[in-house]
Amino acid sequence: MATSYFADIEPIKFEGIDSTNPLAYRYYDKNRVVMGKTMAEHLRMAVCYWHTFCWDGFDVFGAGTFNRPWHGGPIDQARADHKLDEAFEFFTRLGLPYFCFHDVDVMAHAETIDEHVRNFAVIVDKIEAKMAATGVKLLWGTANMFSHPRYMGGASTNPDPDVFRFAATQVRHCIEATHRLGGANYVLWGGREGYDCLLNTDLKQEKAQFGRFLQMVVEHKHKIGFKGDILIEPKPHEPTKHQYDFDVETIYGFLLANGLEKEVKMNIEANHATLSGHSFEHEIASAINLGIFGSIDMNRGDPQNGWDTDQFPNDIREITTAMYYILKNGGFQNGGNNFDAKVRRQSIDAADLFHGHIGGIDILARSLLNAAAMIEGGELDAVVTERYAGWQSADAQAMLSGASNLEAISDAAVAAKIDPKPRSGKQEYVENIVSRYI
Amino acid sequence: MATSYFADIEPIKFEGIDSTNPLAYRYYDKNRVVMGKTMAEHLRMAVCYWHTFCWDGFDVFGAGTFNRPWHGGPIDQARADHKLDEAFEFFTRLGLPYFCFHDVDVMAHAETIDEHVRNFAVIVDKIEAKMAATGVKLLWGTANMFSHPRYMGGASTNPDPDVFRFAATQVRHCIEATHRLGGANYVLWGGREGYDCLLNTDLKQEKAQFGRFLQMVVEHKHKIGFKGDILIEPKPHEPTKHQYDFDVETIYGFLLANGLEKEVKMNIEANHATLSGHSFEHEIASAINLGIFGSIDMNRGDPQNGWDTDQFPNDIREITTAMYYILKNGGFQNGGNNFDAKVRRQSIDAADLFHGHIGGIDILARSLLNAAAMIEGGELDAVVTERYAGWQSADAQAMLSGASNLEAISDAAVAAKIDPKPRSGKQEYVENIVSRYI
Amino acid sequence: MATSYFADIEPIKFEGIDSTNPLAYRYYDKNRVVMGKTMAEHLRMAVCYWHTFCWDGFDVFGAGTFNRPWHGGPIDQARADHKLDEAFEFFTRLGLPYFCFHDVDVMAHAETIDEHVRNFAVIVDKIEAKMAATGVKLLWGTANMFSHPRYMGGASTNPDPDVFRFAATQVRHCIEATHRLGGANYVLWGGREGYDCLLNTDLKQEKAQFGRFLQMVVEHKHKIGFKGDILIEPKPHEPTKHQYDFDVETIYGFLLANGLEKEVKMNIEANHATLSGHSFEHEIASAINLGIFGSIDMNRGDPQNGWDTDQFPNDIREITTAMYYILKNGGFQNGGNNFDAKVRRQSIDAADLFHGHIGGIDILARSLLNAAAMIEGGELDAVVTERYAGWQSADAQAMLSGASNLEAISDAAVAAKIDPKPRSGKQEYVENIVSRYI
Amino acid sequence: MATSYFADIEPIKFEGIDSTNPLAYRYYDKNRVVMGKTMAEHLRMAVCYWHTFCWDGFDVFGAGTFNRPWHGGPIDQARADHKLDEAFEFFTRLGLPYFCFHDVDVMAHAETIDEHVRNFAVIVDKIEAKMAATGVKLLWGTANMFSHPRYMGGASTNPDPDVFRFAATQVRHCIEATHRLGGANYVLWGGREGYDCLLNTDLKQEKAQFGRFLQMVVEHKHKIGFKGDILIEPKPHEPTKHQYDFDVETIYGFLLANGLEKEVKMNIEANHATLSGHSFEHEIASAINLGIFGSIDMNRGDPQNGWDTDQFPNDIREITTAMYYILKNGGFQNGGNNFDAKVRRQSIDAADLFHGHIGGIDILARSLLNAAAMIEGGELDAVVTERYAGWQSADAQAMLSGASNLEAISDAAVAAKIDPKPRSGKQEYVENIVSRYI
Ligand SMILES: [Co+2]
Ligand SMILES: [Co+2]
Ligand SMILES: [Co+2]
Ligand SMILES: [Co+2]
Ligand SMILES: [Co+2]
Ligand SMILES: [Co+2]
Ligand SMILES: [Co+2]
Ligand SMILES: [Co+2]
Structure with missing residues (x-):
């Protein structure tokens, strides 16, 4: 190969986000x-x-x-x-x-x-x-x-x-x-x-x-x-x-x-x-x-x-x-x-x-x-952790462990007259968190 | 319930494919x-x-x-x-x-x-x-x-x-x-x-x-x-x-x-x-x-x-x-x-x-x-059976059974100079078979 | 209306891009x-x-x-x-x-x-x-x-x-x-x-x-x-x-x-x-x-x-x-x-x-x-202007104006033995321009 | 061309719907x-x-x-x-x-x-x-x-x-x-x-x-x-x-x-x-x-x-x-x-x-x-004709002809206390009509 097809292109360098050189990296600083x-x-x-x-x-x-x-x-x-x-x-x-x-x-x-x-x-x-x-x-x-x-x-x-x-x-x-x-x-x-x-x-x-x-x-x-x-x-x-x-x-x-x-x-x-x-x-x-x-x-x-x-x-x-x-x-x-x-x-x-x-x-x-x-x-992690926090209780864990069954759970639920209330999923809030980091 | 909401509709009957009664079955003859x-x-x-x-x-x-x-x-x-x-x-x-x-x-x-x-x-x-x-x-x-x-x-x-x-x-x-x-x-x-x-x-x-x-x-x-x-x-x-x-x-x-x-x-x-x-x-x-x-x-x-x-x-x-x-x-x-x-x-x-x-x-x-x-x-079955017939050989079955391995198969293939030739998948033929039955 | 449903939310203000207040604007500064x-x-x-x-x-x-x-x-x-x-x-x-x-x-x-x-x-x-x-x-x-x-x-x-x-x-x-x-x-x-x-x-x-x-x-x-x-x-x-x-x-x-x-x-x-x-x-x-x-x-x-x-x-x-x-x-x-x-x-x-x-x-x-x-x-405009520059010639404009016709154009093209060469559309380049501004 | 690539295929003929010959027409009878x-x-x-x-x-x-x-x-x-x-x-x-x-x-x-x-x-x-x-x-x-x-x-x-x-x-x-x-x-x-x-x-x-x-x-x-x-x-x-x-x-x-x-x-x-x-x-x-x-x-x-x-x-x-x-x-x-x-x-x-x-x-x-x-x-035509029949009246035609205007139409509608009642679109009925002809 006499001269490379790519001979006109200099090796691409990191120049930072202010660079307007289209043949340079603005973010990729390999050793950063x-x-x-x-x-x-x-x-x-x-x-x-x-x-x-x-x-x-x-x-x-x-x-x-x-x-x-x-x-x-x-x-x-x-x-x-x-x-x-x-x-x-x-x-x-x-x-x-x-x-x-x-x-x-x-x-x-x-x-x-x-x-x-x-x-x-x-x-x-x-x-x-x-x-x-x-x-x-x-x-x-x-x-x-x-x-x-x-x-x-x-x-x-x-x-x-x-x-x-x-x-x-x-x-x-x-x-x-x-x-x-x-x-x-x-x-x-x-x-x-x-x-x-x-x-x-x-x-x-x-x-x-x-x-x-x-x-x-x-x-x-x-x-x-x-x-x-x-x-x-x-x-x-x-x-x-x-x-x-x-x-x-x-x-x-x-x-x-x-x-x-x-x-x-x-x-x-x-x-x-x-x-x-x-x-x-x-x-x-x-x-x-x-x-x-x-x-x-x-x-x-x-x-x-x-x-x-x-x-x-x-x-x-x-x-x-x-x-x-x-x-x-x-x-x-x-x-x-x-x-x-x-x-x-x-x-x-x-x-x-x-x-x-x-x-x-x-x-x-x-x-x-x-x-x-x-x-x-850490904002996203915090939302997720808080959202599922109820599952940390021993009774909730037991439902997942195989220690319980449908009959026991339902009998207890009816006895306790549970009435779970919806809580916000905060989707727009977490989406805005992502927007903030972009 | 005095009169049914559906009172005007007679029970739907099978009348055969020549029927033009929109409230009859032309194909569903339940006892056929x-x-x-x-x-x-x-x-x-x-x-x-x-x-x-x-x-x-x-x-x-x-x-x-x-x-x-x-x-x-x-x-x-x-x-x-x-x-x-x-x-x-x-x-x-x-x-x-x-x-x-x-x-x-x-x-x-x-x-x-x-x-x-x-x-x-x-x-x-x-x-x-x-x-x-x-x-x-x-x-x-x-x-x-x-x-x-x-x-x-x-x-x-x-x-x-x-x-x-x-x-x-x-x-x-x-x-x-x-x-x-x-x-x-x-x-x-x-x-x-x-x-x-x-x-x-x-x-x-x-x-x-x-x-x-x-x-x-x-x-x-x-x-x-x-x-x-x-x-x-x-x-x-x-x-x-x-x-x-x-x-x-x-x-x-x-x-x-x-x-x-x-x-x-x-x-x-x-x-x-x-x-x-x-x-x-x-x-x-x-x-x-x-x-x-x-x-x-x-x-x-x-x-x-x-x-x-x-x-x-x-x-x-x-x-x-x-x-x-x-x-x-x-x-x-x-x-x-x-x-x-x-x-x-x-x-x-x-x-x-x-x-x-x-x-x-x-x-x-x-x-x-x-x-x-x-x-x-049986035409569709025949096509499928014929298409995969090569897998019925003992040697082919052995490849699937766990009796063989990549090295043995590849060595044998090179030694045999295999050169598999494409065979028609006959897609249009089988699609026409379905069309015939509709 | 005694108290507004929204009473707990203060009017949303512009706080700038460093704000982490989810109830503030980081970019929308209405008078900017x-x-x-x-x-x-x-x-x-x-x-x-x-x-x-x-x-x-x-x-x-x-x-x-x-x-x-x-x-x-x-x-x-x-x-x-x-x-x-x-x-x-x-x-x-x-x-x-x-x-x-x-x-x-x-x-x-x-x-x-x-x-x-x-x-x-x-x-x-x-x-x-x-x-x-x-x-x-x-x-x-x-x-x-x-x-x-x-x-x-x-x-x-x-x-x-x-x-x-x-x-x-x-x-x-x-x-x-x-x-x-x-x-x-x-x-x-x-x-x-x-x-x-x-x-x-x-x-x-x-x-x-x-x-x-x-x-x-x-x-x-x-x-x-x-x-x-x-x-x-x-x-x-x-x-x-x-x-x-x-x-x-x-x-x-x-x-x-x-x-x-x-x-x-x-x-x-x-x-x-x-x-x-x-x-x-x-x-x-x-x-x-x-x-x-x-x-x-x-x-x-x-x-x-x-x-x-x-x-x-x-x-x-x-x-x-x-x-x-x-x-x-x-x-x-x-x-x-x-x-x-x-x-x-x-x-x-x-x-x-x-x-x-x-x-x-x-x-x-x-x-x-x-x-x-x-x-x-202006980089995007420059690409577009340059890309269509050929259409600025009088002869090209005549093709669009209604002054010409299929026969004349084709006869001239054959006579001139035109052989148009592809030029790069530079799609990745222009996409990178947009990335730079985001 | 010595022998055609298609030499093995006889000209395709119409044989009728009972034919099982895959190289024949069952419906296309060109002179029918x-x-x-x-x-x-x-x-x-x-x-x-x-x-x-x-x-x-x-x-x-x-x-x-x-x-x-x-x-x-x-x-x-x-x-x-x-x-x-x-x-x-x-x-x-x-x-x-x-x-x-x-x-x-x-x-x-x-x-x-x-x-x-x-x-x-x-x-x-x-x-x-x-x-x-x-x-x-x-x-x-x-x-x-x-x-x-x-x-x-x-x-x-x-x-x-x-x-x-x-x-x-x-x-x-x-x-x-x-x-x-x-x-x-x-x-x-x-x-x-x-x-x-x-x-x-x-x-x-x-x-x-x-x-x-x-x-x-x-x-x-x-x-x-x-x-x-x-x-x-x-x-x-x-x-x-x-x-x-x-x-x-x-x-x-x-x-x-x-x-x-x-x-x-x-x-x-x-x-x-x-x-x-x-x-x-x-x-x-x-x-x-x-x-x-x-x-x-x-x-x-x-x-x-x-x-x-x-x-x-x-x-x-x-x-x-x-x-x-x-x-x-x-x-x-x-x-x-x-x-x-x-x-x-x-x-x-x-x-x-x-x-x-x-x-x-x-x-x-x-x-x-x-x-x-x-x-x-003619069943489909009948449904469509009946569905739009109301537009045949002179008054309805006038609304389309340019002879009327928003104010006149609305004043008349309020005066008449119109109260249009929905009528069935009969979609399933017309779809079944098509099914019948297939
Ligand atoms: Co809209
Ligand atoms: Co919409
Ligand atoms: Co086409
Ligand atoms: Co196409
Ligand atoms: Co891919
Ligand atoms: Co891939
Ligand atoms: Co569904
Ligand atoms: Co379902």
Whole structure:
């Protein structure tokens, strides 16, 4: 690579909130300490390989618009190498500590299963070298088991067991590569693990396949000594009509049914949350409550459009609330914030890739500061504690412990002629508290 | 009751598909035998008390329009009795075997907890007499724990333990009444078991309350010897922003987490299914697959409006498909089809109540015939069986049984140079099969 | 009225952004001058009578929860007077310059048409006295033509011409009262001007009725010398399946078809905008572009719930963008920001009414400051100007002026072998500009 | 072309409703006369070129799956010719009278504007010959002004006037070709005529461009003597965030504002209707009411998925109602039913293309029969006529004619003490009427 595609962009620096430089951080000061950790340690932000380096700007209605130097032809090894060089140029100029990838994002195109294994191995060596040279780390790896036509009817849930075998092969090699590259997590996103048509589908069979597949992934993780988390990323639909990983609670039931609730955590994407009829913070709070919170795919959807737009986040209220729940739960362990976000199809300049990421990074940094202040302020906690205070009594606790029963409770209630009076839920008050911290 | 409000309407009869009498059945011939059972036995249809006898036509934007003789003042015992008389007039004129009720639908209004118990007991005696006199049976009972202001923040999930106690009292007496009246099931619908605002909510606490409450209901059922099913009715939201019983799979996870997956089944409402982002048949097929299918709240929503419109069903394709899954699963056991449906606010005549029900009943009867023919035709089963045939091999079965692992599968796949070829999913073909049976 | 229901709440004061007093303004400093006008003059904020004083907290699933002293019985003159006293207590404590009302919000309940006219006249006198005593002004009046059962099938669009006549009577008296009270505008909200069922509806007839009705309203306005604007408030549906005033562009076509495009403007509600599949700012920008922007019903919906939740606004980005378009257009003329918003059903305390409004008021004030800074900064304007600069050439202008034609343009284009190259739309850059001002 | 890709499929024949042959028509008997015209004349059905011959099964998440013989490489003249041969093989085997195309669907790929004109001219000659040889006719032509990167920011609404010129060139040549080929209509679908981001968009400028463009298209139509209709196809969004042709009423306002309401009609797509928050029949009835109904893009969406799935129609109730409104309006004039529908990505066999179309064709044929019977039955008309009968009185007509005013109407209403009583809207009754005809 003679001159980088990104050569005109200087490394992005923190300049403070008074800066009007669009290519600088106003909030993200990576070494600034907040509640005992640096911003970088808190946020653990990652660039995703697919949207930023693989997608060429095509959509269902039109051809690619980006024309990056590595676009425009079959992905042979030279093109894969070129893309890798530029990816690490971008990572380092942006100054984020992590990246994420699918196997097929990084490797030269393979026609056969053995070529897949070989080509992937080639690029993993090169990734390792790049990581060593730059210090950029891997937040997670994943296998793409939805783009190739063989996966049109699902991967582990395919009616053809050979497709299940192919998927097993990809995951086995991808999780081993992730382990070798020091990845903090390994992710499975459903892709086409769902159905387009219920009438031709054996739901029970497909879920049995999916369950056993996931168990084998967990078994293999332990076998190879991978210490990171196995993560599933919920999504309700698209490309399928219905995806088995619909939302956090659906997956929780699935994990329980397969004995995996201690082994698998959630990679929650903002846009997938809203597509499933939930707020982003709902999915986060639910996963935390169920003990399966893992990592975040940070982006946003368009509330007026019904598909996965994967835009960069810019809603300070939404992200502040998300960070509040995460921070109250002790922050990220292995997880982090992966920008599963793409610039718009009309944003064709190299600079646009920076604008997208900088906007998202600064929203996250500002949200972290807001969330820390909210925790320190303590007003929200006070409302919640006071609201449920009645449950602290011994008699109330007994109702929850299994020590009581319907008959005893009802007899006592009638005898006492209880007449509970409504108390204000103070919703507008707590919403104003959040507004104050933004 | 001198003359019934429904006196002008003759009992509805089956007249066959050539009838143009709007007050006759064209498909529902209750004694017609289909696949070994009568239509009445298959469909187990019920009128709901609330929409048909309690609702006066009000909505958020305007006052009641119906002006039934028993509307218009406080529900004292005389009005409750009047309503009961007319309800059984309606049931018998319509000719359905079942009805369903909430405690507060049937009883005189009570100001206090002890008055609640007394007033409910009074009406249960009268209901029992009416049932004996008419032969109409109870499909299920349920307690209304969402209309009174005390329940504004939830019932079992309320921040105030006294509200939990009040709810326990209502459920205890309502399940005992249901048992005494020979009810086939007992239902819990979430109502306000959810949250309006995540910020003032302790998710973990509320779900713990809900879980223990449900366990106590199951314990009490066994204690009193009630043999019917305990059913939960999923709904994603409305009136709350988020309801804990979001959909079938969410509840399944909750049941597993509370050890109740063998004790509690689903009462699936069509309109709630579509509000949660699922098709009606998806929710049915999912519940069947998970072993928790129970009963149906039969109605329809408006695909262009985002709230629970509870209209009478009229989509022959949707209901045929729903009945197909139910019938393939052996049909209803304790469950049935409760019309949780209301005539529109402008449908103010007594005859409109019949039109609504007759339309729904005939759609169900016609769907039953269609579904039976589809099962007998067998084309759909053949497609599914053939599609998954590859999984019958010993090697494929071993992948599911736990006898294999990721490494072995991937090594064998690479060695065999597998190259699975896509096969058509035949979606349009199977959709046309359904069209043929409609 | 001995002691006001709001007696415990001191008048709300501006305390600045460092205040943590939940009953103070942090941004709304009514006399602060921004771009040549005070905040009060810019924002022209109003309290709505219906949600704040009439609604008792009921919803479709449950009874009222608020129990204000004037709730709980028929609205006779004494109750109407009590409500009026408390309403002006609230207005003055809150310190907003305006209020809005429906005729039936303020008056004693009337059984007949002549009683309606009389009771309304009685309260208008009293309102006039209150306004004089307090200095509170009327942003707009409107007639409620949707709550009474007579309007179940629409008002001006009703199949019964007598309902049209009743509606004409209400509007005539309400617009005259609005004129007398110095109201700045008169609003028509569709209510039930739409259909529940297309099959029983004569679309052409109903729209002809609606068109003529609106023309008569405009004629009457001129006859009585009312100088305010006549406003229509778009809403896509709810309570009807389809409302004729679906959105801004639908109404624009209707105005053109009835020769009213210079006579009628839009009252745009945020929650109605999002229910119709548009962003709030889209509806504002569209109305401005079409020359029919009038006023705002300021609130927010719940992006996960599909009905009109009418919550107080709290999205700083959305409201900043809205204010940006309004301010760029010269700000409000007769219009203003009416809080068509209600506290949640669990927010039962008098203080909650203040929290709701204070949160909304401060979001608006902060948005005004943001929007003014964005205009002064000028970055967004610069992007737009540069993006369309090519259209300034004489040749390009000729294409728009009617001086050219398809054949000439295409011949010239082929001859010149034009090959237009995509230029970046810079979406992320402009989104980051907005983030900087928030 | 040695052997056709479709060689194994015999021409599809009508076999009647008892046929179980999946490759036969059960309802579509093209020469059967219904209300004075043959089914073929009534339905005027067309195959679309794009979904059936151009799309290779790719989606945003994965590569093409179809592998038709003419797929897989650049579309040079030989591939374009091959595709054309197969298209007419399909048309004739299916037995439909019409097809539709975009310019770029049929032609060899062009790099430059002059090559575009040349390559298009080449294929138009060949299409003409094929039409002559087979008797297949053109329902409409259209220009694709959204797939090429030059159109990423719109065609006529592009910020770059050269893109406007390029679009003008395509449309001029495409409308001339449509005229020469005897096309019955010419369609404009918005494609990217809208915005992705309001902040960088000059709404007023873009709509002025769009308006003048459309005027020039109409002027050119008259100049060349094209007698068909100019049609616009509404769509609310996708690929853009907001499309200017949002829905029928939005376009109507735009036509009025540009003096085109007598010149341009609507091409209504079922899936676009539902994406815009309307029912399909609503959009049809609205266009008929406004006098701008033209043609239909027949397909269906997925009510649980928020993007344009373009599936083949299969809802007998929806299509019956749609045909009812069209037939009551006298049926199609120049318009017809274009199947803007695609088989699913897993439906990779040649036979699947037939299954998709056959299912859609038979639903349409059956709906035609149902609709004709509904009209002949007359029950719906009777309800509507009776419901609005009050408006026939002279006094009521005077209110609509402009002869009256608000003051006179209200004075008379009060004097007469009118007290209009609600009458039932009979919604369930009329819905049951429809059920009877299905
Ligand atoms: Co993601
Ligand atoms: Co996404
Ligand atoms: Co229900
Ligand atoms: Co419901
Ligand atoms: Co409003
Ligand atoms: Co509203
Ligand atoms: Co179309
Ligand atoms: Co479409």
